[in-house]
Amino acid sequence: MPNTMYRLTETQAPAAEPLDFSEVKAFLRVDHNSDDVLIAGLISAARHFCENLTGRSLINRNYSLYLDCWPSAPAPEWWDGVREGADIARNNGSIHLPKSPLVSVTRVNVYDAAGAATEFASANYFVDTVGNPGRLVLKDGVMPPTPGRPANGIEIQFIAGYGPTSASIPAPLKHGMKQVIAHLYQYRGDTPEQALVASGATVLFRPYKAMSVV
Numbered sequence: 001m002p003n004t005m006y007r008l009t010e011t012q013a014p015a016a017e018p019l020d021f022s023e024v025k026a027f028l029r030v031d032h033n034s035d036d037v038l039i040a041g042l043i044s045a046a047r048h049f050c051e052n053l054t055g056r057s058l059i060n061r062n063y064s065l066y067l068d069c070w071p072s073a074p075a076p077e078w079w080d081g082v083r084e085g086a087d088i089a090r091n092n093g094s095i096h097l098p099k100s101p102l103v104s105v106t107r108v109n110v111y112d113a114a115g116a117a118t119e120f121a122s123a124n125y126f127v128d129t130v131g132n133p134g135r136l137v138l139k140d141g142v143m144p145p146t147p148g149r150p151a152n153g154i155e156i157q158f159i160a161g162y163g164p165t166s167a168s169i170p171a172p173l174k175h176g177m178k179q180v181i182a183h184l185y186q187y188r189g190d191t192p193e194q195a196l197v198a199s200g201a202t203v204l205f206r207p208y209k210a211m212s213v214v
Contacts, residue, residue, distance in 0.1 A: 007066040007152060008098055014059035017043050018050075018166045019177055027178045028185055035185075042184050046177035049192050053202070055133075055210035056100045058169050060161030063099055066152035070144050071095055093138035099160035100210045102127070102134025109155040113148035117155070120144060132210055134160075176204035 024043055025031075047058060057063075071094065097105075105127045109117040124142045128135040136156060138144060147153020162168040179199040184190060187198075196202045 006068075006098075009064050009066070010061060011064050011157070012062035014047075014057075014061045014161070016059055016165060018047055018058040018169050019043050019174060019181075020166065024178060024181060028182055039181070039185070042181045043177075045184070045192070046180040049180055049196060049201075050173055050177050050205055053196070053205050054173070054208045055098065056208060057161040058173065059166070060103060060159055060164050062106075063097075063158055063160060065095075065097060065156040065158065067095070067154040067156070068151050069147065070138075070154065093142075095136045095156065096133045097136065097156065097158055097160070098133060098210075099158075100132040100134065101160060101162060102129045102132075103159040103161060104129070105136055105156060105158045107155075107157040108136070109157070110145050110147050111149050111153050111155070115149060118145070120154075134158075170208065172204045173208060176201035179204070 021036075021040065021043065024039060028039070030039070050056075051058060105122070105125075108120040108122075108125070110120050111117050124139055124144065126137045126139060128137060162170070166174065176199075180192075180195050180201045183195045183199040184192075187195070190198070196205075
């Protein structure tokens with residue numbers, strides 16, 4: 001398969017955490033304020049654990065995906081039928097965006113040799129938000145411009161997440177994060193990996209792990 005290099009950057013942090021602070025304190029049965037800073041840090045940590053394991057964004061945020069070149073037709077190869085993460089070169093004219101669920105593509109830039117960006121018009125592509133991961137698909141007959149710089153010549157700006165608040169986040173993910181927080185609150189010397197397994201959160205997160213089936 002052609003090696004289309006890519007880089008993903010988060011350009012805007014989530015506006016809120018996926019769990020309500022008072023809800024977490026009630027889950028922990030904590031009725032004092034002396035551990036508020038610790039609990040807030042554990043909420044943030046649990047979000048990172050969940051998002052890293054599943055490949056998903058919980059609260060909506062902005063990303064930029066940088067490609068060196070446009071995807072090309074795949075070379076024949078043995079394949080087991082399932083791929084995890086971003087698949088940016090397997091389907092000709094299709095780019096799978098490596099964070100789910102995809103909300104929208106806001107802009108596509110193509111950079112020239114001097115580093116100046118030109119917008120690639122949205123009329124040239126279709127954005128598929130139905131499956132996970134979402135895709136940007138070039139329309140039939142469209143020949144995208146070749147980037148002028150040898151690396152990161154194409155930038156796809158997109159939004160991924162379940163929504164702007166925690167209301168739309170699946171309950172198993174929220175409960176799994178609470179279990180991680182409870183474990184780390186009680187066993188403060190444990191590692192994240194130990195917390196994920198011992199708390200049972202891995203079982204709750206696993207069905208949401210982003211997969212690419214092509």
